[in-house]
Amino acid sequence: MSQLQSQPKKIAVVTGASGGIGYEVTKELAKNGYMVYACARRLEPMEQLTFQFGNDSVKPYKLDISKPEEIVTFAGFLRTNLPEGKLDLLYNNAGQSCTFPALDATDAAVEQCFQVNVFGHINMCRELSKFLIKAKGTIVFTGSLAGVVSFPFGSIYSASKAAIHQYARGLHLEMKPFGVRVINAITGGVATDIADKRPLPETSVYNFPEGRDAFNSRKTMAKDNKPMPANAYAKQLVKDILSTSDPVDVYRGTFANIMRFVMIFVPYWLLEKGLSKKFKLDKVNNALKLKQKNKDD
DSSP states (O other), X not given: OXXXXXXXXXXXXXXXXTSHHHHHHHHHHHHTTEEEEEEESOSGGGHHHHHHHOTTTEEEEEOOTTOHHHHHHHHHHHHHHSGGGOOOEEEEOOOOOOOSOGGGOOHHHHHHHHIIIIIIHHHHHHHHHHHHHHHTOEEEEEOOGGGTSOOTTOHHHHHHHHHHHHHHHHHHHHHGGGTOEEEEEEEOBEEOSOOOOOOOOTTOTTOSHHXXXXXXXXXXXXXXXXXXXXXXXXXXXXXXXXXXXXXXXXEESBTHHHHHHXXXXXXXXXXXXXXXXXXXXHHHHHHHHHHHHHHHO
16 A cells, blocks of 8 residues: 555545535645545535545535534534544635625624634634644635725625634634644635625615616626635645645735735725726716705705
């Protein structure tokens, strides 16, 4: 038996693995010799992964990270099943969109967004930390450009991603003494199905023709800007995982590196002006001014 064959497989946990980035990262990890616990609320979409790679490479696990008790149960499951109690990779990928005007986001929508995008990942890190420390493993977060730039009608989502960016950066520093790497993947356009399909509330202050047009242009932002295929993104991220380098932030996906430098060198007032034009808020502004003028006349 060769040395490669005799080496035990590295073990990964990937959340949000039923589609998009999580699905493709699971595939790429399996190709690179990992055994992956592919976690998601729905198991059916991951059956093809088990069929393709075998149950010794991909093991679907039903998990809703917005429910802390399910994370505790999963940690208990891993405690029983991980060889030597070691987990080599935790990929915090599960995500919840929230595309609404800032004034229209309900308590329920805000809580669900933060429960998945922030609290769920924090809980996963805490409950699985002993396994990662024992393996001197790697923790990855699917961050977002939205956590760096607050795009129109995405303030809640942006706030959740900014929060997890800062958590990842703090965790990166705190985990160094234990030999655990932390990677925050600040993600640009990637072809996934995360786009929010909920309509503009009828009571919204944007519920007039120009407002609805601006809102709809934001909802189609990702697919309108040549997003990177999810499998190409996954290949880049798995290279980051397999690398021995230890940056906290990596920029991946369409426009990620461009926006990285825009945020450094472009004054915010100028960036805001560009965003207003791109997302048709300039037309909203003109329509409201005209309405006020007609009212005054």
